[in-house]
Amino acid sequence: MPTQRADAAARRAQILDAADAVFGQHGVTAPLDLVVERAQVGRATLYRNFPDRTALVEALLQRTVNRIARQVQTLGDRDDALFEVLEGMANRIVQSPALSDYWRAVDPDQIPIRAARETIFELLREPIARAISAGLCRPDLETTDISLISGMLGAALRGKTRDERARLATRALQLLRGGLRGPADGEG
Structure with missing residues (x-):
């Protein structure tokens, strides 16, 4: 059996x-x-x-959540785990643009989408706290900001080819890293 x-x-x-x-x-x-x-x-x-197609797409969404969970577990207590996970999310957008675009377009309050989002928030709670404690991240970052960050990374979907999407995702990550650090001392 x-x-x-x-x-x-x-x-x-x-x-x-x-x-x-x-x-x-x-x-x-x-x-x-x-x-x-x-x-x-x-x-x-x-x-x-x-x-049906919906069940297949939902299984792919759950698979993505499971990948993030495995990545968070593998990274353990690393202070930079949050940034590694964000890089993984960006790579996923580059690799699977149609699914990423689909998940961005559906109603965020659909039960599977909401459940996936809440699971990701919970998975990233500790990596965010560690990044803040280590001074790698602005102190006002909240788990719910991950949705906004994901949307920013989603701008890579504008690339028509995989190479263009990879270039856009890399640039978005560069800009996000700076923004997540927060303003330099003495700045607004």
Whole structure:
């Protein structure tokens, strides 16, 4: 029985990888047959795992939240963990622009979106506190500011190519780092 569960988990991950690639290339409205083809599974397998497109997109969102959780755990007590996570978020925007754009466009009060946002706030609570304590970050930064920061990073979506998005994301991170440090002593 454990082998069957492992196979099912592997197929689910395979479908998510395929959906991520297909949506990244063709947008979230791409035909699900492209996901089936790329994942090399049958339609029934796709729909057994994800009954509709919404379930598939929500699973990709949860996967992103899980990646952030793993990254925060891996970074441990590093004072700069917040900045590493922000860099990871920027990279995700570069790699998967269609999904990032979709998540920015949907109603932020939808239950899965709100739950993901609240989970990310909680995951970043300690990294923010450590960055503030270490003097790496302005003392008035709040967890809810992560939504605003994410929106700023989302400006990288204006890039038409992966290279353009990467350049824009890098520049946004540079500007954000300066802004997150806060004004220099004696400034407004």
